[in-house]
Amino acid sequence: xxxxxxxxxxxxxxxxxxxxxxxxxxxxxxxxxxxxxxxxxxxxxxxxxxxxxxxxxxxxxxxxxxxxxxxxxxxxxxxxxxxxxxxxxxxxxxxxxxxxxxxxxxxxxxxxxxxxxxxxxxxxxxxxxxxxxxxxxxxxxxxxxxxxxxxxxxxxxxxxxxxxxxxxxxxxxxxxxxxxxxxxxxxxxxxxxxxxxxxxxxxxxxxxxxxxxxxxxxxxxxxxxxxxxxxxxxxxxxxxxxxxxxxxxxxxxxxxxxxxxxxxxxxxxxxxxxxxxxxxxxxxxxxxxxxxxxxxxxxxxxxxxxxxxxxxxxxxxxxxxxxxxxxxxxxxxxxxxxxxxxxxxxxxxxx
Numbered sequence: 244x245x246x247x248x249x250x251x252x253x254x255x256x257x258x259x260x261x262x263x264x265x266x267x268x269x270x271x272x273x274x275x276x277x278x279x280x281x282x283x284x285x286x287x288x289x290x291x292x293x294x295x296x297x298x299x300x301x302x303x304x305x306x307x308x309x310x311x312x313x314x315x316x317x318x319x320x321x322x323x324x325x326x327x328x329x330x331x332x333x334x335x336x337x338x339x340x341x342x343x344x345x346x347x348x349x350x351x352x353x354x355x356x357x358x359x360x361x362x363x364x365x366x367x368x369x370x371x372x373x374x375x376x377x378x379x380x381x382x383x384x385x386x387x388x389x390x391x392x393x394x395x396x397x398x399x400x401x402x403x404x405x406x407x408x409x410x411x412x413x414x415x416x417x418x419x420x421x422x423x424x425x426x427x428x429x430x431x432x433x434x435x436x437x438x439x440x441x442x443x444x445x446x447x448x449x450x451x452x453x454x455x456x457x458x459x460x461x462x463x464x465x466x467x468x469x470x471x472x473x474x475x476x477x478x479x480x481x482x483x484x485x486x487x488x489x490x491x492x493x494x495x496x497x498x499x500x501x502x503x504x505x506x507x508x509x510x511x512x513x514x515x516x517x518x519x520x521x522x523x524x525x526x527x528x529x530x531x532x533x534x535x536x537x538x539x540x541x542x543x544x545x546x547x548x549x550x551x552x553x554x555x556x557x558x559x560x561x562x563x564x565x566x567x568x569x570x571x572x573x574x575x576x577x578x579x580x581x582x583x584x585x586x587x588x589x590x591x592x593x594x
Contacts, residue, residue: 245588248581252592256387259313263320266384267332270401271325273380277401278331280379281338300334300341306428307333310453311436337429338402339418339457352493353516353550354415355524355536356463356471359487363532369463369489370569371415372540372584373399374552374562381566383579383592392439393594395577397568402431405568406438407577409594412446412464413570414438417491419459420510422503425476427455443468451479459491465573473497488524492517512548519544533569533578533589540567541585551585 253269255262267274285291308315318336322329334341354371362368373381384396393409407413414437433453440446443464450460454474461471461482469489471482473496480497482489493513494506506513523539524531540550547553552564567589569578575594580587 245586246582247588247590249590250381250383250579250581250592252383252385254385254387256389258389259316260320262386262388263317263322264324265320266317266386267321267324267327269324270382270384270398273382274321274325274327274332274335274401276380278327278335280376280400281335281341285341296341297330297334300337301330302426303337303340303429303432304333306426307336307432310428310433313439314432314435317435332401335401336431338400339431340429352417353520354417354459354461354491355520356415356461356469356484356489357487357524357531357536358463358467358469358484361487361524361528361531363530363535365467366571366573367463367465367467367469368531368533368536368569368571369413369415369461369469370536370540370567370578371405371417372550372552372564373397373405373566373568374564375399377554377561377563377565379565381581385594388439392441393575394438395592395594396438397566397577397579399565404431404434404438406434407570407572407575407594408438409575410441411466411572412443412462412468413572413577414446414460414462415568415570417459417493418457418510419473419493419495420505421456421475421495421500422505423456423476425455427476428453430454430458443470447472447481451481454479459493461489461491463489463570463572473500475500475503486528488528490517490520490524492520512545515545515548516550519550533571536569537567537578537580537584537589540569540580541583543585551583553583 356369
C-alpha cells in the first residue's frame, strides 16, 4: 500500500507585499533550509563565500526590478515574513543561474501534456515529475491576488515554481543545458510574471521575451491549446503538439540547438526517459486520464534512471523524484504525489 502524504497548504492574499509576508511566515522553515542548502552547496563544492554568491546574484537585481516590480514586492514580504535578509531571498531566486556559474548541474524532469483525441474525455491534462537533489524542500502555496486571479503553486527549494491558474492554464518545466550563456533575467524571476497572465498566449509571449536557455516550458489550457518553448542564450523555438501530445525531458528537440546540448554528457538518460514516455502514452492513446498518467509516472523501466527516478549513488549528481504533478486546468485541480509516485499516493488539491 502506498503512503498518503498531504502538503501543508499555505494560503496568501492581498497586496504583493502581503502575499509575500504570509508566504514567508508560512514557509519559514523550508525557506531557511533551501537558502542554507544553496549556500552550503556552492561553498563546499566550489569554494565560493556566501558574500561572493550574494554579490553575484544581486547583479541580476536591476533586470528583475525593471521586468517585474510586483515580484520584488513579494520577495520583500517573504524576507520580512521569514526573518531572512532580502539579499538571501533574492539570491535563492537566482539559484539556477548561480548553479551554472559554479558548474553545478543536477536537474532532471520528465513532462507531458495531452488533450483532444489522446485523452479519455478530450480534457487537457499536463504534468511532470520533479527530480532534484534529495532533501530539497517543496511547498504548496495558494495565492489570491487582488485582481481576482487565484493560483496553486508548487515551489521547489524556494526557487522554481510549477503553477496552475484560475485563468485556465498551467505550466510544466524541464531543465535544458546549453554551452553558451548570456546575462539575462533569472528563470525563477520571470516565471511568476508569466503565470500571472490572463491567458496562455500572453504567457507564451512573455516566455518568448524572457526565456533564454536553462529551461524548456510547456503551457496547456482548458480549451486544449498546448505550446512548448525551447531556448538557448540567443534564440528560441516554439514546439507544437503532435497528435494531441506534447512530451519532453531534458535534451533539446530543436535540431539547431542540438550541437551545443550538454545533455549527452550530464543527463544521458534523458533520451531514454522521453522514449519510454512516448511508448507508454501511445499505448494508452485515447484513454489517457489522470489515473493512467499516475501509473506512467511510477514507471521503473531503466531503474534507477527511470521516469520514476531513484537515487543512484554512483552518479556525480544524485537526484530522485521529489514529487509528481498532474494538472487539470478545466477543473482547476492539481494532483500531487509527495515523493516517488511508486511509493506515494496522489492527493488532489483545488483552486
